[in-house]
Amino acid sequence: MTDMASSAPPPAGEVLIPKAAIRARIGELGEKITADLSDADGAPLLIGVLKGSTIFMADLARSIPLHLEFDFMSISTYAQTGPQSGVVRILKDLDLDIAGRDVLMVEDIVDTGLTLTYLLRSLGSRRPRSIRTVTLLDKSARRIVPVPVEYVGFEIPDVFVVGYGLDFQGRYRNVGDILAINDVPRLASDPALLVPDLFGLSRNP
Numbered sequence: 269m270t271d272m273a274s275s276a277p278p279p280a281g282e283v284l285i286p287k288a289a290i291r292a293r294i295g296e297l298g299e300k301i302t303a304d305l306s307d308a309d310g311a312p313l314l315i316g317v318l319k320g321s322t323i324f325m326a327d328l329a330r331s332i333p334l335h336l337e338f339d340f341m342s343i344s345t346y347a348q349t350g351p352q353s354g355v356v357r358i359l360k361d362l363d364l365d366i367a368g369r370d371v372l373m374v375e376d377i378v379d380t381g382l383t384l385t386y387l388l389r390s391l392g393s394r395r396p397r398s399i400r401t402v403t404l405l406d407k408s409a410r411r412i413v414p415v416p417v418e419y420v421g422f423e424i425p426d427v428f429v430v431g432y433g434l435d436f437q438g439r440y441r442n443v444g445d446i447l448a449i450n451d452v453p454r455l456a457s458d459p460a461l462l463v464p465d466l467f468g469l470s471r472n473p
């Protein structure tokens with residue numbers, strides 16, 4: 269069977285965080301979060317922000333041996349005002365009422381902080397018992413608004429990253445490692461560039 273999440277470095281990028289390091293760090297995060305949520309009132313609720321956080325959330329949740337529930341939100345920035353505006357549109361809201369619940373927001377990456385700031389404001393107004401945030405990656409060099417993040421997997425430099433949930437135009441979310449893209453313009457001109465190295469024969473663009 270081919271290992272779809274090969275660690276072989278692609279030509280336009282390189283492994284920034286190997287999957288073994290991700291696994292180990294998630295184990296540490298899980299221990300800390302488990303301890304902090306042990307006094308929760310009922311089942312803590314993990315809220316994933318689609319789509320990038322899904323793979324991290326799946327692994328993180330299995331490193332927290334508590335009775336948990338899941339919910340998801342999907343958002344997008346308003347095209348008219350631009351991504352720097354911090355104006356966000358909810359495409360899919362939560363299914364559950366979070367009033368009185370202990371909530372853990374799960375993000376794959378915090379970059380400018382605008383998305384998380386909006387989400388914490390929106391969810392905070394729904395009267396949860398507590399809200400904490402965990403992000404796998406923190407690109408704090410790009411922060412525009414300070415935002416509280418209780419748990420950080422890895423601080424990363426200001427490089428474009430894909431893999432382990434993070435995409436480039438929808439691709440590469442299922443790569444097991446986190447890859448730093450050295451040549452973003454080259455990838456933009458050929459978005460399937462990394463496919464042969466990562467997944468073998470078919471470019472299947």
Ligand code: PRP
Binds near residue numbers: 376384
């Ligand atoms: C990413 C990530 C965060 C947001 C962080 O989502 O999942 O939600 O960007 O960026 P910010 O701190 O600058 O606001 P993205 O818009 O790439 O969507 P995706 O998860 O569906 O790929």
